[in-house]
Amino acid sequence: MIRVENISKNLGEFFLTDINLEVNAIDYFMIVGPTGAGKTILLETIAGIYRPDKGKIFLNDHDITNAPPRDRNINVVYQDYMLFPHLTAAQNIGFGLRSRKISKTVTKRKINEVANLLGISHLLCRYSDTLSGGEKQRVSIARAIITEPKALLLDEPLSALDPQTKDKLRHELKKIHLLMKTTIIHVTHSLEEAFFLGDQIALLDKGKIVQVGEPKEVFRKPNSKFTADFMGVDNIFKGKSTIINGASHIDAGGITIVSTTPAYGNLFASIRPEEIFVSKQPIVSSARNSFHGNVENIIDKGVILNLLIDVGIPFIVVITRQSLDSMKLKISDSVYITFKAAAVHVF
Amino acid sequence: MTAKKHTDPFIWLAVSSSIIIIAFILFPLIEMVAQPTFADLIATAKDKEVISSIWLSLYTSGMAALISFLFGTPFAYLLARKNFWGKNFIESIIDLPIMIPHPVVGIAILSIAGQNHWLGQAMSSIGIRIMGSVTGIIVVLTFVGLPFYVNTVKAGFEAIPSRLENVSRSLGASITGTFFRVTFPLAWRSMVVGMIMCTARAVSEFGAVVIVAYHPMIAPVMIYERFTAYGLKYSQPVAVWLIIVCLFLFLLLRIFSVQKKN
Numbered sequence: 001m002i003r004v005e006n007i008s009k010n011l012g013e014f015f016l017t018d019i020n021l022e023v024n025a026i027d028y029f030m031i032v033g034p035t036g037a038g039k040t041i042l043l044e045t046i047a048g049i050y051r052p053d054k055g056k057i058f059l060n061d062h063d064i065t066n067a068p069p070r071d072r073n074i075n076v077v078y079q080d081y082m083l084f085p086h087l088t089a090a091q092n093i094g095f096g097l098r099s100r101k102i103s104k105t106v107t108k109r110k111i112n113e114v115a116n117l118l119g120i121s122h123l124l125c126r127y128s129d130t131l132s133g134g135e136k137q138r139v140s141i142a143r144a145i146i147t148e149p150k151a152l153l154l155d156e157p158l159s160a161l162d163p164q165t166k167d168k169l170r171h172e173l174k175k176i177h178l179l180m181k182t183t184i185i186h187v188t189h190s191l192e193e194a195f196f197l198g199d200q201i202a203l204l205d206k207g208k209i210v211q212v213g214e215p216k217e218v219f220r221k222p223n224s225k226f227t228a229d230f231m232g233v234d235n236i237f238k239g240k241s242t243i244i245n246g247a248s249h250i251d252a253g254g255i256t257i258v259s260t261t262p263a264y265g266n267l268f269a270s271i272r273p274e275e276i277f278v279s280k281q282p283i284v285s286s287a288r289n290s291f292h293g294n295v296e297n298i299i300d301k302g303v304i305l306n307l308l309i310d311v312g313i314p315f316i317v318v319i320t321r322q323s324l325d326s327m328k329l330k331i332s333d334s335v336y337i338t339f340k341a342a343a344v345h346v347f
Numbered sequence: 348m349t350a351k352k353h354t355d356p357f358i359w360l361a362v363s364s365s366i367i368i369i370a371f372i373l374f375p376l377i378e379m380v381a382q383p384t385f386a387d388l389i390a391t392a393k394d395k396e397v398i399s400s401i402w403l404s405l406y407t408s409g410m411a412a413l414i415s416f417l418f419g420t421p422f423a424y425l426l427a428r429k430n431f432w433g434k435n436f437i438e439s440i441i442d443l444p445i446m447i448p449h450p451v452v453g454i455a456i457l458s459i460a461g462q463n464h465w466l467g468q469a470m471s472s473i474g475i476r477i478m479g480s481v482t483g484i485i486v487v488l489t490f491v492g493l494p495f496y497v498n499t500v501k502a503g504f505e506a507i508p509s510r511l512e513n514v515s516r517s518l519g520a521s522i523t524g525t526f527f528r529v530t531f532p533l534a535w536r537s538m539v540v541g542m543i544m545c546t547a548r549a550v551s552e553f554g555a556v557v558i559v560a561y562h563p564m565i566a567p568v569m570i571y572e573r574f575t576a577y578g579l580k581y582s583q584p585v586a587v588w589l590i591i592v593c594l595f596l597f598l599l600l601r602i603f604s605v606q607k608k609n
Contacts (some may be wrong), residue, residue: 049513069516082514086532095528099519147518 001025002151002183007045007055014041015207019055023185023200028177030198030215031187034230038207039187043153046185047076059150070099075144079156081136083128089139090115090124096147114142117179118172134165145176151183158193167347170196192347195236195268203227235315236270247288247341254312258288259344268347273318275343278307279336280327288341295333298324309337376590383584391584397569401588404566407481408549411488412542415496420538423497424530427504445494449554452490456483456559483559488549496545503537504530536603543600550593
């Protein structure tokens with residue numbers, strides 16, 4: 001368990017102000033925030049790279065505020081991998097064991113174990129400049145988990161990868177978390193990652209924690225304009241999918257959303273607010289998803305407006321002021337929302 | 348219709364300036380190398396005084412590079428990694444030896460090495476002599492060569508992301524362990540280049556050495572002496588040999604810096 005109490009740190013360009021966090025022993029904890037929010041220095045302060053200006057850090061109830069990084073057994077994985085370029089993949093992975101003076105035979109066995117787990121056994125003799133981004137990140141993750149750390153800190157580990165690799169590694173991180181049962185703090189600016197992986201999510205903005213909670217809760221009940229703006233980019237729903245005629249039918253708790261992406265089982269679906277049509281009458285079209293509901297709220301954003309429409313589950317829809325005026329929409333009006341099955345992104 | 352190729356006058360200016368500069372550097376050097384006869388060169392190479400002066404030049408310059416390596420490496424690391432109050436000031440102190448006129452360097456060193464200064468007295472009481480000694484030459488050459496070493500190696504350290512060191516430290520290595528397991532293996536090439544730069548600079552020093560130690564004679568002093576005593580014809584062959592040595596150092600520098608880019 002990691003507990004951060006009133007941590008402040010000023011590095012000039014980046015800073016943290018009175019950060020309080022409690023991360024449970026086996027939680028996958030996501031820290032989400034825009035660029036420059038202070039996410040990386042929060043991780044590096046927990047890892048012991050920076051000493052906080054004030055506040056305390058506890059690891060399993062031990063005060064580690066002043067402990068050097070080597071005594072913490074908290075490992076960091078960076079977005080740009082940070083593999084040692086003068087060492088092979090195997091030497092990179094074994095680095096932490098060598099620091100702990102573990103015997104060569106044990107080291108070799110453990111390197112093979114983690115390499116198997118991450119599917120990189122065939123890359124062990126290679127140097128990092130011959131590896132692809134995804135391979136580098138696997139080596140980097142292997143290097144971080146081989147010492148069985150008390151906590152694993154991931155600094156935007158998937159941001160530099162292509163979408164397919166990203167998707168694969170996301171599943172593997174989940175697997176690793178279940179397998180290792182260690183605390184993971186994962187920093188990202190991607191809501192998709194936060195929803196997919198996070199047991200808990202904290203929103204960081206300008207060096208301050210804005211909101212903490214389960215992803216669903218933070219998404220549904222934003223406590224500030226920042227949270228609402230940041231989370232409001234997408235409509236994200238958790239659901240269970242069955243495949244009928246090659247299309248996914250996702251039961252999202254009350255309504256069934258159709259997606260062209262075939263997927264089975266528990267998953268998340270997201271629909272961008274600008275992909276959704278609003279009408280006062282049901283429209284006959286080729287779009288497969290159409291639901292009836294009420295306008296719950298109208299949020300004025302200048303040229304565009306956000307409508308909160310409850311069709312059993314809440315949807316955010318973006319329309320222009322012109323549309324609002326010509327349709328004469330008001331709060332509690334009865335409306336229909338329509339979107340194409342192809343607009344439903346599944347992950 | 349094909350458009351006529353028009354070259355901007357500025358390109359002509361740039362190309363002709365480049366030709367002039369290259370000729371300006373190479374022409375005197377080539378002439379100096381070409382003028383002595385082959386027999387003169389061989390005879391000079393057999394001259395014991397010449398051999399010992401070139402050897403002394405290389406030895407003292409090499410020692411200066413070694414001292415720069417020992418003391419300059421940790422210092423360069425500190426400058427590359429830490430921000431502290433007065434850092435800019437410290438950095439400009441390091442560049443001072445490059446800017447001070449060379450005879451002034453010699454005079455400054457003599458000011459603390461003489462019998463009138465407590466440091467000179469202290470050194471002479473334990474048998475260290477600066478004036479007219481190999482030790483004195485090494486001191487002078489280290490003084491003028493250090494900035495080249497420190498600046499090169501500092502740039503080498505700066506090119507290594509400090510997060511690599513962070514990873515090493517969180518993986519259980521101490522600060523010292525991190526330096527030897529991560530930083531040094533990645534930076535040694537810049538240290539070699541720095542030592543070559545420092546040596547090259549030290550070999551070419553004349554003004555400061557001639558004030559501190561006319562004897563024992565390093566190569567530039569010997570070239571100067573032959574020129575004033577016997578004339579151009581006798582100084583040229585020694586100069587050619589010194590140039591060959593310098594070119595060799597320069598070649599090494601190029602080989603290492605090219606490898607570094609790969």
